[in-house]
Amino acid sequence: MMYSQPETSDSGVDVDHLRVVDFRSDTISAPTPSMRYAMFTAEVGDDVYGEDPTVRKLEERSAALFGKEAALFVPTGTMANLLAIMVHCSRRGTEAIVGDIAHGFLYEQGGAAQIAGVLLNTIHNNPDGTFCLNELVRKFRGFDVHEPDTTLVMVENTHNICGGKVLPLDWLEKLAAICREKGAKVHMDGARVFNAAAYLDLPVSRVVRDVDSVCFCLSKGLACPVGSILLGTKEFIKEAHRLRKALGGGMRQVGFLAAAGLCALDEIVPKLKDDHVRTRRVAEAIEQLGSPIFKVDLANLHTNILMVQILSKKISSSDLAHRLAKVAPGEIEAGVTDPEGKGIIVKLSARDWTFARIVVYTNITDEDVELAIKKIRYVFNEYEKEL
Numbered sequence: 001m002m003y004s005q006p007e008t009s010d011s012g013v014d015v016d017h018l019r020v021v022d023f024r025s026d027t028i029s030a031p032t033p034s035m036r037y038a039m040f041t042a043e044v045g046d047d048v049y050g051e052d053p054t055v056r057k058l059e060e061r062s063a064a065l066f067g068k069e070a071a072l073f074v075p076t077g078t079m080a081n082l083l084a085i086m087v088h089c090s091r092r093g094t095e096a097i098v099g100d101i102a103h104g105f106l107y108e109q110g111g112a113a114q115i116a117g118v119l120l121n122t123i124h125n126n127p128d129g130t131f132c133l134n135e136l137v138r139k140f141r142g143f144d145v146h147e148p149d150t151t152l153v154m155v156e157n158t159h160n161i162c163g164g165k166v167l168p169l170d171w172l173e174k175l176a177a178i179c180r181e182k183g184a185k186v187h188m189d190g191a192r193v194f195n196a197a198a199y200l201d202l203p204v205s206r207v208v209r210d211v212d213s214v215c216f217c218l219s220k221g222l223a224c225p226v227g228s229i230l231l232g233t234k235e236f237i238k239e240a241h242r243l244r245k246a247l248g249g250g251m252r253q254v255g256f257l258a259a260a261g262l263c264a265l266d267e268i269v270p271k272l273k274d275d276h277v278r279t280r281r282v283a284e285a286i287e288q289l290g291s292p293i294f295k296v297d298l299a300n301l302h303t304n305i306l307m308v309q310i311l312s313k314k315i316s317s318s319d320l321a322h323r324l325a326k327v328a329p330g331e332i333e334a335g336v337t338d339p340e341g342k343g344i345i346v347k348l349s350a351r352d353w354t355f356a357r358i359v360v361y362t363n364i365t366d367e368d369v370e371l372a373i374k375k376i377r378y379v380f381n382e383y384e385k386e387l
Helices: 033-040 053-066 077-088 133-139 169-182 193-200 234-246 255-267 269-289 317-324 366-386
Strands: 018-022 070-074 095-099 119-123 150-156 185-189 213-217 228-232 305-310 343-347 355-359
Touching: 018 366, 033 255, 053 070, 053 228, 053 255, 070 077, 070 234, 070 255, 077 150, 077 185, 077 213, 077 228, 077 234, 119 133, 133 169, 150 169, 169 185, 193 213, 193 269, 228 234, 255 269, 269 305, 269 355, 269 366, 305 317, 317 343, 317 355, 317 366, 343 366
Parallel strands: 018 343, 095 119, 095 150, 150 185, 185 213
Antiparallel strands: 070 228, 213 228, 305 355
């Protein structure tokens, strides 16, 4: 048997003496005690046979909430988006228009082309997640035999890379009118669409009114372990259900997971505004520092995703993430600890970007936020002294 040494920070502090605040993503959200109990006691059946009552209840309730005819439980948001593409672009060689920094284009492995035989034609995303509707009109193709037919336009709400931005409802209405005129459908990647509804203080049915199909993730800020819901017309869902089987998404006693989804709708969705408030608290603390290196756009902060811009070329987002995720020598002596004297580690999302991403979710408490702010202040001041 192999034994490993206890995990330590770079200063040699044992993890038992560390307090971790994990801001990397709301996918890290964990089931609540009531959610775990709901899963434990769920009534289940074989969902491939359509006999799981808890899945049916979740699908029916979701459809009612969204004002759509039908819904389908699927394992992931990636599968939900792919199914929407496969149904709306049912002929191989057709085309879907998607934002150039949309999740469906950047982070779903080109499944539209790889599996569905559908071309993704990109359009420039604005900083608020929208794109130019005049440019959209010019993007439509299929008017001669040399071109693929444009049959779908995809939007993302809230927009991840744009920092959790909520799409304006009047813009969505105009976009839908253009697509109807052109004979194309609109699909919304609504992984965090409940956050959009919370920001707008409107029912989610109003937010998705003008789209033909939409999906939302149960396993992001809603704290469920697995699952997304795809919604649309009865005919759309009937075809998506068939294709789900081909993609390996047919599951059996999946009511254990659907029970978590039902609990999330009751318990987590009503509290999403709390996540937004805590995100703003972090943003305000960073802005109050007046740092010439680290900036936030407080005026345009919508939901639970905060982008911290890094203005120095000497610091990468990966450098910042690494520094926040360690307890450096002298840090505890300087008072950067939790109430029990434990060193603080802050984890955030960073790649080869000029920004770092902070995401707040239901398991992040007010105390977590205050501890993270304490660590962020210390590290940001440290960088400013060094530079």
